[in-house]
Each structure stands twice: as structure tokens, then as C-alpha cells.
Amino acid sequence: MSRIRKKIENIHFDKNGESLLVKMLKPVSYIYDSVARLKRDIYSKRFLKKRIAGCYTITVGNLTYGGTGKTPVVINLAGMFSERGIRVGIVHSGYGSPQHRKKKVKRVMSEDEGTQAGDEAAELFVRAKNALVYSSRNRVEAIERAILDGGVNVCILDDAFQYHKIASDLKILVVDYYDRFGNEYCLPAGPMRESKKVLSDADIIWFVSQKAYSVDRNAEQEFLKINSSLRFIYSRITADSLIRLNDMQKRDFEKFKGNVISFSGIGRDSRFTDMLSEIGILPVKHLSFGDHHRYNKKDVETINRTANKYSAELVITTEKDYLRDTSALRGVENLHILRVNLEIIEGLSELERLCDSLL
Numbered sequence: 001m002s003r004i005r006k007k008i009e010n011i012h013f014d015k016n017g018e019s020l021l022v023k024m025l026k027p028v029s030y031i032y033d034s035v036a037r038l039k040r041d042i043y044s045k046r047f048l049k050k051r052i053a054g055c056y057t058i059t060v061g062n063l064t065y066g067g068t069g070k071t072p073v074v075i076n077l078a079g080m081f082s083e084r085g086i087r088v089g090i091v092h093s094g095y096g097s098p099q100h101r102k103k104k105v106k107r108v109m110s111e112d113e114g115t116q117a118g119d120e121a122a123e124l125f126v127r128a129k130n131a132l133v134y135s136s137r138n139r140v141e142a143i144e145r146a147i148l149d150g151g152v153n154v155c156i157l158d159d160a161f162q163y164h165k166i167a168s169d170l171k172i173l174v175v176d177y178y179d180r181f182g183n184e185y186c187l188p189a190g191p192m193r194e195s196k197k198v199l200s201d202a203d204i205i206w207f208v209s210q211k212a213y214s215v216d217r218n219a220e221q222e223f224l225k226i227n228s229s230l231r232f233i234y235s236r237i238t239a240d241s242l243i244r245l246n247d248m249q250k251r252d253f254e255k256f257k258g259n260v261i262s263f264s265g266i267g268r269d270s271r272f273t274d275m276l277s278e279i280g281i282l283p284v285k286h287l288s289f290g291d292h293h294r295y296n297k298k299d300v301e302t303i304n305r306t307a308n309k310y311s312a313e314l315v316i317t318t319e320k321d322y323l324r325d326t327s328a329l330r331g332v333e334n335l336h337i338l339r340v341n342l343e344i345i346e347g348l349s350e351l352e353r354l355c356d357s358l359l
Contacts, residue, residue, distance in 0.1 A: 005290065009066070009268055012191040013182035025189035033186040036162070036194045040201070043164040050167040053143045055089070056154045056358055059168040060206075061161025063198070064181055064191040066267030066291075068174045069208035069237055071120050071320070072342035074158045075127045076235075080355045081154050082130035089146030089155040090128060093163075094118035094135035096292030096324075105136040105145050112326045119292070119324035120158065126323065131156075139166055154358060161202075162193055170354070173202045177209035177219070177234070199226040204350075206233040208342070210271050210278075215346050233347035239279045240341035242316070251336065253279045258313035261285045261306055264321050265293030272318055276338070284310045295325040303332050 011019050042048050058077065062068045078088045094100040097118035106117050114122030117135035125133040132150045136142040139157055143166070146152045157163065161173060175181075182191040199205075205223055215234050223230050241250045262283040264272045273286050285306055289299070307315050316336045322329050329335060344351070 006270075006288070009191075011183075012185075012189075013179050015180075015183060018183070022183060022185065022189045026185060029186040029189035032188070033192075033195050036186065037197075039162075040164060040194070040198065044201070048165075051140050051165055052167050053140075053155060054147050055143065055152055056170075057143065057166060057168045058154065058156045058170045058172065059160045059163070059166075060156060060158055060172045060174065061163075062159075062174045063161070063193055063196070064176075064179075065187070065193065066191065067271065068176050069235075069342070070159055070174045071123055072237055072340060073172070073174050073206055073208065073235070074124060074156050076342045076344070077156055077351075078124075078128040078131045080351060081358070082128075084355055084359055086154055086355070086358055087150055087152045088128070088131040089143065089150065089152035090124050090131045090133045090158060091139050091142040091146070091155060091160075092118060092121040092124060092133070092135055092158045093137050093139075093160070094121055095159065097121075097135070099135045100137060102136075103138060105134055105138060105142045107145065107149065108133040108135055111323055114323040115294075115325055115327065119320045122323035123320050124158065126319070139163055161198075170204070171202050172204045172206050173199070174206045174208055177207040177213055178211065196226060199223055199230070202227065202230060204231050204233060206235065208235050208237060210237045210275055212236065231347075231350055233350060234345040235347075236343050236345055237275075237340050238343055239275055240339045243337045243339055245322070245330065245332075245335040245337060253281065256281070256314065259284050259311050260314045260316055261287070261303075261310055261312045262316045263287035263289065263303055264318050265289030265291060265295070265324070266318060266320060267291045272338070275340070276316065281316070283316070284312065292324070295321075295328045297328065297331070300328055300331040307333060 081088045099117045108117050108121050108125040111126050121135040132146050134142040143155045186192045260283045314336050315334050319337050319339050322337050
């Protein structure tokens with residue numbers, strides 16, 4: 001299944017031509033785009049009224065499927081606000097978890113709650129230490145809970161650009177610097193959740209990449225043609241540390257020379273293996289599971305068996321994978337977690353002005 005998924009991703013993010021599959025699916029994509037546009041218009045044209053939150057609200061989202069780096073962006077924002085003494089709440093839908101199917105709001109209080117609340121919600125709890133984190137599809141109620149529980153001044157809605165029920169004060173779109181919007185078709189012919197036209201509804205484009213790059217102002221023009229008031233942030237996701245699970249100690253990347261296997265169940269997981277390569281770790285085998293895959297005993301046995309087969313001294317996965325199923329993955333022998341960090345390349349002064357304006 002993962003091979004098929006990877007092949008589809010390659011087709012969706014190929015900007016140089018249209019495959020037969022894309023041409024066949026384009027009519028369905030136009031219907032998908034029309035439905036998405038209708039949902040947005042229902043609120044933008046005030047057929048349904050948006051709710052006004054009781055605090056400053058920031059929406060962070062993207063226009064394509066897969067991991068573009070929204071979670072590191074939210075962690076970075078929450079940290080900047082917290083450093084200034086601003087009380088922060090973070091709301092995630094809990095997508096891929098049992099919580100996503102429920103109407104109730106759940107406050108995340110432990111790293112072990114990823115199984116119920118969602119891996120991204122658990123990661124936000126672990127990394128955004130001073131923020132109150134909630135998992136709920138009902139963002140309106142979750143914001144109310146955050147205000148009631150902790151008197152939050154700012155609430156960040158993760159993965160919510162397609163959530164129209166709340167009138168956000170600031171809307172941030174996270175965009176991969178290199179991939180942009182792939183072939184620019186909506187699902188299922190392409191990777192997009194909505195067409196580029198909705199850039200008119202954004203305030204900030206936050207570029208993210210795991211590869212090194214130099215800021216190219218010409219890259220902004222395709223966005224400014226749609227929305228001339230857009231502001232831009234440039235950033236890069238880098239490997240922060242390799243954490244040994246049995247004692248939570250950090251290991252030096254450069255000193256390790258033994259065999260490694262890796263595994264992950266995230267969108268576009270080649271980014272994970274590419275990052276390992278950049279820090280000099282070349283897994284002899286990578287096990288790819290589906291996005292938001294829930295690990296079980298059989299998976300753990302497969303991972304351990306593969307590690308033994310290749311005489312691997314280390315098994316490495318993403319922090320998001322580990323937090324999705326902490327109980328199950330503690331059974332993986334010699335498990336290490338790759339923690340990442342987001343570095344602002346350009347636009348830090350813009351973010352600082354935003355944070356200072358709320359003091």
C-alpha cells in the first residue's frame with residue numbers, strides 16, 4: 001500500500017507533466033474544488049455567521065495534504081508568545097485518532113494521550129510546554145474551554161484553514177518552499193485541498209523546507225498576484241536531537257557509525273529519511289507505514305525482526321510516530337526518536353512585531 005501511496009504522491013507533486021491518471025481524474029477534481037469553494041463562500045458571503053472568539057485567534061493551515069510543517073510552525077509561534085508572558089492555547093482536531101470522531105473537547109495532559117487525542121496534539125503538548133493543548137473537532141467549544149481553564153490571550157488553531165466557523169484574527173498558510181502546490185490540481189488529481197484562489201483569504205505565507213535554500217523574492221510574485229497584501233516568513237526544519245527512549249538521553253549524530261533501520265507512518269515520509277541522510281545517518285532499511293498509522297503488537301514484532309535481520313544497533317522513528325502509540329512502541333528494541341527544530345531564516349522581525357502587538 002505504501003508503494004502505491006508514494007507513486008500517487010510523486011504524480012501529484014510532479015510539476016512537469018500530466019499523467020494519464022491525472023487527466024482521467026481532473027473532472028472529479030473540479031467537482032472537489034467547487035464543493036470546497038462553496039463551503040468557504042457560505043461563510044465569507046455570510047449565509048452562515050462566523051463565531052467571534054473571546055481571545056486573539058490565529059489559524060495555521062495549508063492547501064495540500066501531507067506534512068508541510070504546520071506543527072513546528074505552531075510550536076514556534078506558541079514559544080514566542082509564551083516567552084512574552086502571553087497565555088497560549090492550541091487547538092487541534094485530533095485527526096486520525098478516536099477523539100476526532102467525538103464531539104467532546106479533550107485537554108491533553110500527558111504524552112501518552114496520543115493514542116486517544118492524536119499524535120500531533122500529543123506532540124504539541126510535549127514541545128509547546130507552556131501552552132494549553134486541546135484536541136477537538138469543535139474548535140469553538142475548545143477555545144471557550146481554553147479561556148475558562150487558563151485565561152488564554154491567544155489561541156492557535158492547528159490545521160484549520162479549511163475550518164470556517166471561527167472569524168480568525170490572523171490566517172497563516174504553511175507552504176513547502178520547493179514543492180509549493182504540486183501539479184496545482186485539487187484532490188484526487190492533485191494534492192490540493194482548495195485552489196490557489198483562496199490565497200486571497202490568507203495574511204501570511206510561511207515557507208518551510210527541510211532542504212537548505214536561499215530566499216528568492218521572485219518566489220513571492222505568484223502569491224502577490226492573487227493577494228498583494230500578503231506577508232512572508234521563511235524557515236527551515238532541521239534535526240535537533242536524537243533521543244534514546246530507554247533513558248531519554250540525547251545522542252551525538254556524528255559519533256554514531258553502526259547499522260540503523262528506520263520506520264515512520266507520516267505523510268510524505270521521504271522527508272524523514274532525507275533528514276536522516278543530511279545528518280549522516282543512512283538506514284540500511286526503512287519501513288514505511290500509512291499516514292497516521294496506528295501501531296500494534298504485530299508491527300512491533302516486524303520492526304524488531306527487521307532490526308535483528310540487519311544487525312541494527314539503532315531503530316529510529318519520528319517524534320510524531322512515537323507519540324501516536326507510546327505504549328506499543330516502547331516494545332521496540334533500541335528505539336530512538338528524531339526531534340526536529342524550526343529555524344527562522346527571514347521574517348523574524350515580522351513575528352516579533354506580531355507578538356509584541358498583543359502585549
